[in-house]
Structures are given as C-alpha cells and as structure tokens.
Amino acid sequence: MSWKIKALKKSPWVFHVNTGACNNCDIEIVNCLTPKFDVERLGIKLVGSPRHADALLVTGVVTAQAAPRLREVYRQTPKPCAVFCIGACACATGIFNSGYHVVGPVDKIIRELDPNAIIAYVPGCPPKPEAIISGVVQALSAI
Amino acid sequence: MTEALTDIFWVLIFPGFLFTGIVGLVASYIVRKVSALVQWRVGPPVRQPLTDILKLLGKETLIPEEANRPVFMAAPLVGFAGVLLLSTLLWVTAFWPDKAFVGDIIVAIYLMVLPSLALILGSSASASPHAAIGTSREMKLVLGYELPLVLAIIVVIIKSGGQLSLAAIAQQAPVLSISGMLAFLVSILCIQAKLGFIPFDMAEAETELGSGVYMEYSGGLLAVWKLMQAIMLVALPMFIVTVFMGGFGASGLPLVWGILKYVLVLVLVILIKNTNPRVRIDHAMKFFWVYCGLILFIAVCLATIGSAWNINWL
Numbered sequence: 086m087s088w089k090i091k092a093l094k095k096s097p098w099v100f101h102v103n104t105g106a107c108n109n110c111d112i113e114i115v116n117c118l119t120p121k122f123d124v125e126r127l128g129i130k131l132v133g134s135p136r137h138a139d140a141l142l143v144t145g146v147v148t149a150q151a152a153p154r155l156r157e158v159y160r161q162t163p164k165p166c167a168v169f170c171i172g173a174c175a176c177a178t179g180i181f182n183s184g185y186h187v188v189g190p191v192d193k194i195i196r197e198l199d200p201n202a203i204i205a206y207v208p209g210c211p212p213k214p215e216a217i218i219s220g221v222v223q224a225l226s227a228i
Numbered sequence: 229m230t231e232a233l234t235d236i237f238w239v240l241i242f243p244g245f246l247f248t249g250i251v252g253l254v255a256s257y258i259v260r261k262v263s264a265l266v267q268w269r270v271g272p273p274v275r276q277p278l279t280d281i282l283k284l285l286g287k288e289t290l291i292p293e294e295a296n297r298p299v300f301m302a303a304p305l306v307g308f309a310g311v312l313l314l315s316t317l318l319w320v321t322a323f324w325p326d327k328a329f330v331g332d333i334i335v336a337i338y339l340m341v342l343p344s345l346a347l348i349l350g351s352s353a354s355a356s357p358h359a360a361i362g363t364s365r366e367m368k369l370v371l372g373y374e375l376p377l378v379l380a381i382i383v384v385i386i387k388s389g390g391q392l393s394l395a396a397i398a399q400q401a402p403v404l405s406i407s408g409m410l411a412f413l414v415s416i417l418c419i420q421a422k423l424g425f426i427p428f429d430m431a432e433a434e435t436e437l438g439s440g441v442y443m444e445y446s447g448g449l450l451a452v453w454k455l456m457q458a459i460m461l462v463a464l465p466m467f468i469v470t471v472f473m474g475g476f477g478a479s480g481l482p483l484v485w486g487i488l489k490y491v492l493v494l495v496l497v498i499l500i501k502n503t504n505p506r507v508r509i510d511h512a513m514k515f516f517w518v519y520c521g522l523i524l525f526i527a528v529c530l531a532t533i534g535s536a537w538n539i540n541w542l
C-alpha cells in the first residue's frame with residue numbers, strides 16, 4: 086500500500102456538509118467531535134474548508150437547491166477522498182422519499198460527478214456517535 | 229568552499245531544516261497532547277503531526293481559478309524560509325556564541341515578521357472572500373502586536389546596557405527584574421498572537437467554517453504552512469528564552485536547564501490557549517496598543533531608571 090494511502094488512513098480530516106437535513110444527524114456528528122468520544126486519537130479533525138478535507142460527512146437528503154452545491158464541494162475536495170453518507174436520508178432518502186424537493190440520495194449525485202468515488206454508508210436516524218466512529222474506522226480499514 | 233558547505237549543512241541538516249523540523253513536530257505533538265490532557269481526553273499518538281504532513285503531501289494541490297498563481301504558490305515558501313532562517317540564527321547563538329554578530333537581534337525581529345507577511349500575501353492572492361476577511365484580520369493583528377513586541381525587546385536592550393548582539397543579551401536573565409518580568413509577560417501574549425493561537429486566532433478560524441487565511445490552500449502548499457507553524461513553535465519560544473531568560477547552554481547542565489525553560493514557555497502558551505475564548509479583532513488591537521503599550525511604557529521607564537542608577541532588580 087502506498088505511503089499516501091497509509092498516511093490518509095491515519096489522519097482523515099473531515100468536513101461536514103448538510104444538504105437539507107433535519108439537523109439530527111448534524112447534532113450527532115458534532116457530538117462525535119467532542120472530548121467525550123475523542124476522535125483526535127484516530128487523527129480525525131474537523132476542518133473548516135473542503136480543500137483541507139479527506140472525508141466529507143454528508144447528511145441530509147439532497148434537495149434541489151443543495152445538489153449543485155454538493156457537487157461543487159465534492160469537486161473542491163482534493164483527491165483521494167471519501168464520502169460518508171450519515172443517516173438514513175443521506176443513504177437512501179429515508180422518510181423524504183417521494184418529496185417534491187428531493188433530487189436523490191447522496192451517492193446518486195456524487196456518482197454522476199465521479200463514478201469512481203469512494204462512498205461509505207452509516208445508516209441510522211440519527212446514527213449514534215459510536216456508530217459514526219465505527220463506520221469511519223471500518224471504511225478506512227477497507228480502503 | 230568548505231565555509232559554504234558548512235553553512236548549507238547548518239541550514240539544511242543540523243540546526244536547520246531537518247533538526248528543527250523534527251523538534252517542531254515534537255513540539256506540535258506536545259501542544260496537542262497537553263490540550264487533550266487539559267480536556268480530560270487521550271489525544272493523538274506521537275507520529276500524528278508527521279502523518280498529517282505526509283498525508284497533505286500525498287493529496288492533489290488545487291488552485292482557485294482567479295487566484296494569483298505565482299504569489300499563491302510562493303507565499304508559503306517565503307514564510308517557511310523566514311522562519312527557518314530565524315531558527316537557524318537562534319540555534320547558532322545557542323551552540324556557537326562566537327559566531328553571533330552585532331545587530332542580529334534586529335535580523336531576528338524582521339525575520340519574525342516574514343511568516344505573518346507571507347500569510348497576508350498568500351491569503352490575499354487566494355481571491356476568496358473568506359480569505360479576504362482573514363487577511364484584513366491578520367493585518368490588523370500584526371499591526372497590533374508588533375509594537376509591544378519591539379518595545380519589550382527595547383526593555384531587554386536597555387537592561388543589557390545597550391548591547392545589540394543576541395549572544396551578549398543571552399548572558400543575563402532580565403526576567404528576574406520587575407521591568408523584565410513585565411516585558412516577558414507581554415511578549416508571551418505577542419508570541420501567542422504570532423503563532424495564531426487562541427485567544428488571538430481570529431485570522432485563521434474566525435470565519436469558523438471557512439478556515440480564514442488558509443482556506444484555499446490544499447495539498448503540498450498546506451503542508452508547507454503546517455510545517456511553518458510547527459517550526460514557529462520552536463523558533464518563537466526559543467527567542468523568548470534567549471532574550472529574556474538567559475538563553476541555552478552549549479552542553480551539559482546549562483543545556484538541560486535551557487530545554488526546561490523552553491518547555492516552560494511552551495506549556496504557558498498551551499495553557500493560555502486552552503483556557504481562553506477567542507477575542508474580537510478590535511478588542512485585540514485595543515489590548516495590545518493601550519494596555520500592553522502602557523505596561524511596557526512603565527517597564528521602559530523602570531528599565532531606564534534601573535540602568536542609569538545601577539539598580540538591578542528594577
């Protein structure tokens with residue numbers, strides 16, 4: 086395994102994108118980053134700019150207004166990067182399935198842009214912080 | 229010829245890039261570990277700062293379309309070169325004091341400005357509104373803390389009897405006198421602002437979900453900025469130790485004592501970082517110019533009186 090991937094697995098910097106979520110998953114993500122769960126020991130750090138990020142934590146079913154912005158954020162994330170769909174809405178539109186504003190789950194939007202994207206799913210409504218950490222660690226060890 | 233090779237060895241390997249880089253990454257680890265312990269958590273492993281830099285080197289470098297490419301790419305290198313030269317200067321003063329030259333404290337002062345100047349240039353070359361706000365904040369902050377820093381160094385120069393050479397200044401410990409202690413405390417806060425630590429990190433993280441000045445940097449260029457920050461963690465506290473606390477020794481007990489002094493300054497900076505909120509930029513400027521300026525004015529007067537009438541504890 087190349088040194089780039091090895092270093093990426095030990096130091097994944099995350100950027101949080103909300104594409105129209107009800108905020109529950111966002112609250113759980115922010116809970117995850119508090120001292121109680123201490124994700125800094127895994128090298129995970131919340132960064133303020135997608136250009137610094139290695140992993141996008143995307144919440145929310147992608148609304149029509151958020152779709153072009155999600156594409157732009159994904160393009161601004163330097164590759165190699167991973168996309169984590171957090172929550173039932175991001176994985177497969179959840180309870181908003183037949184809404185008029187729903188463009189699609191996150192992976193549909195990302196795969197239109199980049200068919201080779203690395204996408205991982207953390208289901209739950211909302212997923213517990215332990216589930217989010219477990220999902221991130223499992224996805225990183227599978228790369 | 230061998231003179232030039234020795235100089236290159238000094239700048240690149242021994243007390244220069246490689247050695248200071250390693251010490252800087254260890255200092256960066258100490259900052260994160262102490263912050264974690266203060267927050268009752270475990271914190272990252274020792275290799276974490278190095279892993280961060282390696283990871284950033286492996287990512288692609290994205291440059292915004294409207295950015296000014298030459299300035300955008302040259303700015304991190306200029307800042308890095310400045311801080312590298314500063315740390316080499318300080319190590320040379322510590323280990324080979326006979327190589328120090330008169331006026332090197334002035335060289336140190338203007339080398340210390342270079343990283344902040346490079347940051348201002350680089351972020352204004354980014355063509356991003358968030359970075360522009362960060363740039364204006366960084367400019368105001370630099371205007372704010374440069375004055376107290378230079379006044380504090382003037383206090384030290386007065387107390388050392390008008391010497392302008394770092395090796396001669398490092399013979400005394402001005403912190404043991406009243407004016408020296410006041411100048412020492414103010415310069416710790418100026419170092420805090422220069423390192424971009426809370427309570428003065430409004431340039432970087434104020435536009436909190438935007439990373440401010442570093443916003444458009446990615447990949448290798450961001451790795452250079454991070455390495456520059458790590459080396460600043462070595463150079464700036466070492467400057468404080470050399471100027472205020474009696475410097476480093478070359479070997480033996482004075483060297484151990486010097487390392488303990490450096491760790492003391494570093495831990496002070498970390499504890500201030502972890503126990504304070506971020507201040508607004510206008511509060512910061514008022515703090516530096518009005519309150520710190522007043523304290524240092526008193527310190528300069530005390531130092532002048534002390535050196536005129538030979539009272540050492542003033």
